[in-house]
Amino acid sequence: MIIDCHGHYTTAPREHEEWRRHQVAAKGLVRQVPPPPAISDDAIRASIEQGQLRVQRERGTDLTIFSPKTAAMDHHAADSEANIRWAEICNTLICRICRMFPRSFVGVCQLPQAPGVPLVNCIPELERCVRELGFVGCNINPDPCGGYWTDPPLTDRWWYPLYERLVDLDLPGMIHVSSSCNPNFHATGAHYLNGDTTAFMQFLTSDLFDDFSNAQLHNSPWRWRGSLSLGPIPRIGAGEPRPLQKLLENVFFDTCVYHQPGTELLARVIPVENILFASEMIGAVRGLDPETGHHYDDTRCYIEAVPWLTDIDREMIFEGNARRVYPRLRSRLELQSRL
Numbered sequence: 001m002i003i004d005c006h007g008h009y010t011t012a013p014r015e016h017e018e019w020r021r022h023q024v025a026a027k028g029l030v031r032q033v034p035p036p037p038a039i040s041d042d043a044i045r046a047s048i049e050q051g052q053l054r055v056q057r058e059r060g061t062d063l064t065i066f067s068p069k070t071a072a073m074d075h076h077a078a079d080s081e082a083n084i085r086w087a088e089i090c091n092t093l094i095c096r097i098c099r100m101f102p103r104s105f106v107g108v109c110q111l112p113q114a115p116g117v118p119l120v121n122c123i124p125e126l127e128r129c130v131r132e133l134g135f136v137g138c139n140i141n142p143d144p145c146g147g148y149w150t151d152p153p154l155t156d157r158w159w160y161p162l163y164e165r166l167v168d169l170d171l172p173g174m175i176h177v178s179s180s181c182n183p184n185f186h187a188t189g190a191h192y193l194n195g196d197t198t199a200f201m202q203f204l205t206s207d208l209f210d211d212f213s214n215a216q217l218h219n220s221p222w223r224w225r226g227s228l229s230l231g232p233i234p235r236i237g238a239g240e241p242r243p244l245q246k247l248l249e250n251v252f253f254d255t256c257v258y259h260q261p262g263t264e265l266l267a268r269v270i271p272v273e274n275i276l277f278a279s280e281m282i283g284a285v286r287g288l289d290p291e292t293g294h295h296y297d298d299t300r301c302y303i304e305a306v307p308w309l310t311d312i313d314r315e316m317i318f319e320g321n322a323r324r325v326y327p328r329l330r331s332r333l334e335l336q337s338r339l
């Protein structure tokens, strides 16, 4: 079985994001926001069958851990109340897809974060997604300000109410920024890389996992072609970096790397136990690589071409590690296999 740990609903019918634009434009005046669009099952089915399901079949992957489009989370664009409504709508759409295609997709939720708003704000929607919709993880935006980083670091107690619930619910979080509203940072080439690298360095130089030894965080710090942010661990300022080995009990890295040399470096630097197969298909890095003729996001090819990985290594990357990091997915798959 091949589990893709990183997919988003980037092919949603146009009216879905159009509604968000109306909501943002209303600037909190609820009466000016139209009712959410009634998206039919047929429209959802068409968008998935021609989109992510087609790609799964072409590339021979089986199950995608699937969340709303992260570039559209836009936590910086509206207030907390509006973001709660937007998260509910996005997550409900994901739930409908997972129920229509239960063998191909399992849900991960968008949190209704907002700049400067305490994380307890996110707990009711998180609980709904896990307990009522059957989701197995959540996306955590380390910078809900969209490139200005005005909220405290991920290792600050500010974030603890969220981590406490994640541990209670046996739920991993994927560190994932949204779009950049800071013109200094290109969304994919700079803001995404910066978000993942910043989060990683915050974890490395803190005692966060002494307080949350069971927390599982999933990071994809190697986005842009040729860009690798984790070589020798830099020593910075007063915070003495923790040994990487210790961090690997709680932090996992996915294969959204998008080229062969990067994938090989990932497999050299990070133990196979900490690598999760992921493609973010039809996502931030789509299109054909002119040098190879391959789709950049067909990341299965890169893993299969790493010469020193054994069949057991590949089984861990493609399936075993995901079952370990996403405990609710494991129980769900075990239940499915008994049916």
Ligand SMILES: [Zn+2]
Binding pocket: 006, 008, 070, 176, 280, 283
């Ligand atoms: Zn993503």
